[in-house]
Amino acid sequence: MPITEPMEAQPTTSRRxxxxxxxGAVASFLCAIHCAALPFVLALLPLAGLEFLADHRFERAFxxxxxxxxLxxxxxxxxxxRRxxxxxxxxxxxxxxxLGVTVAEQYPIAWHSALVTCGGVLVSCAHFVNLRLDRRAPHVHGPSCAH
Structure with a gap:
């Protein structure tokens, strides 16, 4: 007889x-807002002590x-x-x-901002769709269960 996990382990894992x-959705959306607004507020960041937000190292790390x-x-x-x-x-x-944080850094800031903004919006949407699919089709243990 195989040993199984308690039934309560799955909801906790799913919640995590x-x-x-x-x-991820919020972070990607904030990233998109940051990249869209950065060209307009670039001069104001040092006044607010937020110049690190314009640093390419911060952006790459984010x-x-x-x-x-x-992923x-x-x-x-x-x-x-399975969707x-x-x-x-x-x-x-x-x-x-x-592409926006590597290649496009050599081009005008408008290209960089457009690429990274669109990328952030797509990733944010992917997270929201994933959450919606999780709510619609909760995990059921069956013969095709991967764990």
Whole structure:
């Protein structure tokens, strides 16, 4: 007879992934707002002590965090509900984010801002779709269960 986990372990795990998805959605959306607004408020950041927000190292670190969180939560979401829609939104968004913080830094700030803003919005939407799919189709243990 196989040993199974207690029934209460799944909702807790699911809640943790949903929390991570929420954090990812908010972080990606804030990233998009940051990138859209940055060209307009660039001169005001030092006055507010927030000049680090315009630093490329901060932006790269934030994008790496957002990409890692998106890949973990959306990959886990796909494993649970087997619907590719969040991944289809996330992959172009992640590509735009990475393109925006690497290649587009050599171009005018408008290109950089547009790429990273669109990427952040796509990744945020992917997290929201993933959360919605989790609510509609809760995980059920069955023969195709991956854990």
């Amino acid at each position: 992934w949903q929390l991570a998805d929420r954090i 994008v790496v965090f957002a990409c890692t969180l998106a 973990l939560t959306l990959g886990n979401g796909y494993r649970r509900h 590719p829609r969040p991944l289809l939104l996330a992959f172009p968004g992640l590509a735009l984010l990475l």
